[in-house]
Amino acid sequence: xxxxxxxxxxxxxxxxxxxxxxxxxxxxxxxxxxxxxxxxxxxxxxxxxxxxxxxxxxxxxxxxxxxxxxxxxxxxxxxxxxxxxxxxxxxxxxxxxxxxxxxxxxxxxxxxxxxxxxxxxxxxxxxxxxxxxxxxxxxxxxxxxxxxxxxxxxxxxxxxxxxxxxxxxxxxxxxxxxxxxxxxxxxxxxxxxxxxxxxxxxxxxxxxxxxxxxxxxxxxxxxxxxxxxxxxxxxxxxxxxxxxxxxxxxxxxxxxxxxxxxxxxxxxxxxxxxxxxxxxxxxxxxxxxxxxxxxxxxxxxxxxxxxxxxxxxxxxxxxxxxxxxxxxxxxxxxxxxxxxxxxxxxxxxxxxxxxxxxxxxxxxxxxxxxxxxxxxxxxxxxxxxxxxxxxxxxxxxxxxxxxxxxxxxxxxxxxxxxxxxxxxxxxxxxxxxxxxxxxxxxxxxxxxxxxxxxxxxxxxxxxxxxxxxxxxxxxxxxxxxxxxxxxxxxxxxxxxx
Numbered sequence: 001x002x003x004x005x006x007x008x009x010x011x012x013x014x015x016x017x018x019x020x021x022x023x024x025x026x027x028x029x030x031x032x033x034x035x036x037x038x039x040x041x042x043x044x045x046x047x048x049x050x051x052x053x054x055x056x057x058x059x060x061x062x063x064x065x066x067x068x069x070x071x072x073x074x075x076x077x078x079x080x081x082x083x084x085x086x087x088x089x090x091x092x093x094x095x096x097x098x099x100x101x102x103x104x105x106x107x108x109x110x111x112x113x114x115x116x117x118x119x120x121x122x123x124x125x126x127x128x129x130x131x132x133x134x135x136x137x138x139x140x141x142x143x144x145x146x147x148x149x150x151x152x153x154x155x156x157x158x159x160x161x162x163x164x165x166x167x168x169x170x171x172x173x174x175x176x177x178x179x180x181x182x183x184x185x186x187x188x189x190x191x192x193x194x195x196x197x198x199x200x201x202x203x204x205x206x207x208x209x210x211x212x213x214x215x216x217x218x219x220x221x222x223x224x225x226x227x228x229x230x231x232x233x234x235x236x237x238x239x240x241x242x243x244x245x246x247x248x249x250x251x252x253x254x255x256x257x258x259x260x261x262x263x264x265x266x267x268x269x270x271x272x273x274x275x276x277x278x279x280x281x282x283x284x285x286x287x288x289x290x291x292x293x294x295x296x297x298x299x300x301x302x303x304x305x306x307x308x309x310x311x312x313x314x315x316x317x318x319x320x321x322x323x324x325x326x327x328x329x330x331x332x333x334x335x336x337x338x339x340x341x342x343x344x345x346x347x348x349x350x351x352x353x354x355x356x357x358x359x360x361x362x363x364x365x366x367x368x369x370x371x372x373x374x375x376x377x378x379x380x381x382x383x384x385x386x387x388x389x390x391x392x393x394x395x396x397x398x399x400x401x402x403x404x405x406x407x408x409x410x411x412x413x414x415x416x417x418x419x420x421x422x423x424x425x426x427x428x429x430x431x432x433x434x435x436x437x438x439x440x441x442x443x444x445x446x447x448x449x450x451x452x453x454x455x456x457x458x459x460x461x462x463x464x465x466x467x468x469x470x471x472x473x474x475x476x477x478x479x480x481x482x483x484x485x486x487x488x489x490x491x492x493x494x495x496x497x
Contacts, residue, residue, distance in 0.1 A: 009023045009025060009026055010027045010166060011024045012025055012047070012048050012051065013052075013054075014229065014231075014232055015229075016221075016232030016234050017230075017232045020232060021208075025166060025188070026188075026211075027164075027166050028160075028162075029167070029188065030156070030168075031186055031189070032169045032170075032171060032182050032188070032189045033168060033190045034170075034171045034173050034182075035172070036194065037172065041170045042071070042074055042170065046074065046080065048130065048132065048168060049085055049132055057129040058086070058129055059086065059130040059131075060086045060088060060122070060130070060132070062088045063088070063089055063090065063134050064090045064134060065134060078228055079227055080228075086128065088122050090115070112139065115139075115142065116152060119133075120156075123160075123163075127163070129164055132170065133156075133170065136170065136171040150181045154185055157185055169186065173193070183209070183210075188208065188212065189208065189209040189211075190207075190209070193205060193206070203222065204223050204224065205343075206220070206232065207219060217234055217240075219235055221234050221235050223345075233343070233345035233349040236349075237387065238391040238394060249268045250264050250267060250268075251268055251292075251293075252265050253288055254292035257456065260452065261441070261442075261451065261467065262424070262443060262451050263450040263451040263452065264449070267423070268361075268396050269393045270398065271393065272401065272422060272424045273419055273426070274402045274403070275403050275405055275419070275425065275427055276405060276428030276429060277404070277405055278404055281439055281458060281465075282428060283307065283315075284460050285441075289362060289364075293362040293398075294331045297331070298331070298360075299332070299359050299361060299362075300360060300362040300363075301332075301333045301334075301362070301363050302334045303337055303366065304335065305339055305365075305366060305370020305371055306369065306370045306404075308336060309336050319465065320464050330358075333358060337370065339370050339371070344384050348384065351363060360397060361398065362398050363392060364400045364402070366402045368385075368402065368418060385418055419444075423447045423448055424446045425443070425445040426442070427441070429441075431483065433484040434491070438457055439458045440456065440471070440474075440482055441467065442455045456471065457471060466492060471484065473486030
C-alpha cells in the first residue's frame with residue numbers, strides 16, 4: 001500500500017537535511033525546531049520558506065520576537081532575498097485592537113487569545129502553504145501555565161489540519177522540561193545544538209527526536225552556518241549506500257618490487273595503513289599510489305591534515321611526480337584540512353563528494369593523527385573510520401591511511417589502534433648498516449591474499465621510489481630497532497635523497 005506521507009514530502013531547502021529525512025518533510029503537518037540562541041533556528045526557517053517561494057508557493061513568517069528589519073538583516077548576511085515572503089510582525093496585532101492604533105505595547109500586554117486570533121486571521125487571509133512561527137517562547141509567557149499553553153498549541157494545530165499548510169514552530173530549549181508540551185503535539189521535533197570545544201570554533205549538530213510515519217536517519221548530524229545558510233552533513237552510514245560491483249582487480253603501485261612484496265599488488269576496494277616514525281617515507285609511498293592511479297587515467301584525492309599542499313607538491317616534484325599537471329588535468333584533488341575548523345561529519349561529506357562527484361579511485365588521508373585531533377570525542381574515532389572505510393570499500397575505492405607513530409627508534413606507540421580496521425598494514429622502520437641509516441618496509445598484514453614475509457630496503461630518490469630485494473639477515477624488526485647482520489652486498493647502492 002502506498003504511503004501518502006511519503007508521496008507528499010516537500011523539500012526543506014536546507015542542503016543535506018532532506019537526505020537525513022529520506023527525501024523531505026511530510027507536507028500538511030506541524031513541526032517543532034528547538035535549540036538555544038545561536039544555533040540557526042531562524043536561518044533554517046528562512047531557508048524553508050524561500051524554498052517554497054522558489055516553488056511559487058505562498059509563504060508566511062510570523063514573528064513574535066524579532067522585527068522585520070532584523071529578519072532582513074539576517075537574510076542579507078547570508079546573501080538571501082526575502083522578496084515574495086509575507087512577514088507578519090506582532091506589532092501588526094496592534095491594528096486589530098480598536099482605539100489603540102497609536103499605542104506601542106509589549107507582547108506580554110496582549111491577551112493570548114487575542115494574539116492567537118489575529119495570527120489566525122492573517123493565515124486565513126493569505127492561505128499559505130508554508131508557515132513559520134517564531135517563537136513559542138512568547139506564547140509560553142502569555143499562557144503563564146502549561147495547561148493553557150498546551151491548549152493554544154493544540155488550537156493552532158487543529159486550525160491548520162486539512163488546510164494544506166506545513167507549519168514550523170521555533171522554540172528555545174528549556175531546562176525545566178516544559179518543552180514536552182510542544183513535543184507531544186508536533187508531528188516532528190528537530191533539536192539543534194552547539195558545542196564549545198576547548199580549542200577552535202563552536203561545532204553545531206542536530207538530530208530528529210521524532211518524525212511520525214517517516215524512517216529518518218537517527219543520531220547526531222553535524223552542520224555549519226555559512227554565507228548562504230545552513231548546510232547539513234548527514235552522518236555516514238555505509239549500509240545505506242548501494243555497494244558497487246565487487247572488484248577483484250589488483251592495483252599496481254608502479255614499483256614492481258613493492259608489488260612483489262604485496263603479493264602482486266593491492267586489491268581495489270580495500271584499505272592500506274602505512275605506519276612508521278616521522279620521515280620514513282609514508283607520505284611519499286602514498287603519493288606513489290596516487291601517481292600510479294593518475295597515470296592510469298584515474299582520479300585521486302588527497303586530504304592533508306598535517307602538511308601544506310604547496311609543500312607536498314614541491315616534494316612530489318623532487319621525486320619525479322608531476323602532480324601539478326595532474327591537478328590541471330582534473331585528475332588530482334588536494335584538500336588541506338584544518339582539524340580545528342572542520343567537524344568529522346563535514347570531513348566525511350568531503351570524502352563522499354570526491355567519490356560521487358569526481359569519481360576518485362584513490363583516497364589518501366594524511367594523517368590519522370590529524371584526523372584524531374579533529375574529533376571532539378576520541379573514543380568515537382574508530383566508529384567514524386569504520387563507516388568511512390566500509391563506504392569507500394563498497395565504492396571500489398583504494399583508501400590509504402597514514403599514521404605516524406610516536407618516537408623515531410625503539411618501541412613505538414600509536415595514538416589510536418585502527419590496524420584491525422585496515423585490510424593491509426605496511427610497517428616502515430629505520431635501520432643501521434655499514435655506518436649509515438637506511439629505511440625498511442615490510443607487510444604485517446594483508447587480508448585479501450598472500451604477501452611476502454620478508455623485509456625490503458626502501459629508498460626515496462630523485463628518480464622516484466625504490467624498493468630493494470628481500471633482506472634475510474635482519475634481527476629485531478618487531479622490537480622497533482631492526483639490526484642488519486649481513487654484508488653490504490644486498491643493500492641498494494646510492495644514498496637516498
